[in-house]
Amino acid sequence: LQRGAQIFTNYCLSCHSASGMRFNRLKDIGLTDEEIKKNLMFTTDNVGDVMLAAMNPKDAAKWFGAAPPDLTLIARSKGADYLYAYMRGFYKDPTRPNGWNNVVFDKVGMPHPLWEQQGVQAVEWDAKGQPVMVKDEHGELKPKLYWESTGAHSRRLPNGKVIQTEYDAYVRDLVNYLVYM
Ligand code: HEC
Structure with missing residues (x-):
């Protein structure tokens, strides 16, 4: 906490x-x-x-296109699982005004505040300039992401796989604090 x-x-x-x-x-x-x-x-x-x-x-609201909500009760309204997914779901998207998008909040107005800790996820684009979509574990279509760079709380293994355990623990602590509030 x-x-x-x-x-x-x-x-x-x-x-x-x-x-x-x-x-x-x-x-x-x-x-x-x-x-x-x-x-x-x-x-x-x-x-x-x-x-x-x-x-x-x-x-x-003027700069980001939406006002940042008060976060005192955000865990009660959105749930811990959603917040955890949200803080891990940012990816680089040059079509967005702030350069970021999010797999659980399409066209989000918030730029990724923890990209230095997480690293940068990016999306693959098809020939028509649309993001390549794949089905996630719930059968929902989500952009196909790859790692552009790793951050202070994640590592890339020699085989290219990114280990995010440290970032996950970091975000878990943040979400726990939001729940505590
Ligand atoms: C640079 C400004 C900025 C910073 C820094 C920032 N946010 Fe945000 N945040 C926003 C804006 C703007 C929105 C509204 C986005 C929208 O509605 O499109 C938002 C929305 C949210 C939401 C609501 C998402 C939803 O589904 O409705 C949560 C949760 C959130 N922020 C958490 C955080 C947390 C946690 C941090 C710190 C790690 C953080 N934000 C840092 C600007 C910021």
């Missing part, structure tokens, strides 16, 4: 708020005021404050 809180405050609060969550409640998961102030607070000095986005929501 502590690592999840750190990922959340470092990589999500720039755009999203968690207006139902106060920084000092992170003491409930074992952090001290000192640690909270030093490592997790970038937009306020008051540990009693709620977590507000660095960005003005109106500007964000």
Whole structure:
């Protein structure tokens, strides 16, 4: 949960708020005021404050085409499994204004915030400039992805296969934190 809180405050609060969550409640998961102030607070000095986005929501809606939702209760509305799939589902898509798309949220307005950790997934394009689609394990058509590069939390084996276990654990911690909120 502590690592999840750190990922959340470092990589999500720039755009999203968690207006139902106060920084000092992170003491409930074992952090001290000192640690909270030093490592997790970038937009306020008051540990009693709620977590507000660095960005003005109106500007964000203008830049990304959609406003970043408040994330306090996002795990309750979307479910942990969805959030886990979402954070692992980003791929590079040059046809999108922000350069990203997502296998579980087509035409998403959010750029991948953790691409340096995950690496970059990309899609294959057919001769007509359409993404090559394959059936996933539920029989749904999904873009066929390949790894363009690996990130800090995944590795490529000599046979080209990408091991994502470390990134999966990283995202699991983040999603656990969202559930905790
Ligand atoms: C650069 C701004 C930005 C950052 C950073 C960012 N997001 Fe987002 N996020 C957005 C925008 C914009 C949307 C709305 C997307 C849409 O509706 O097309 C969104 C939507 C979402 C959604 C809702 C998805 C859905 O299915 O409705 C979740 C969950 C989410 N973000 C989680 C996160 C998490 C977790 C992080 C940190 C790891 C993060 N975001 C970082 C901009 C951002």
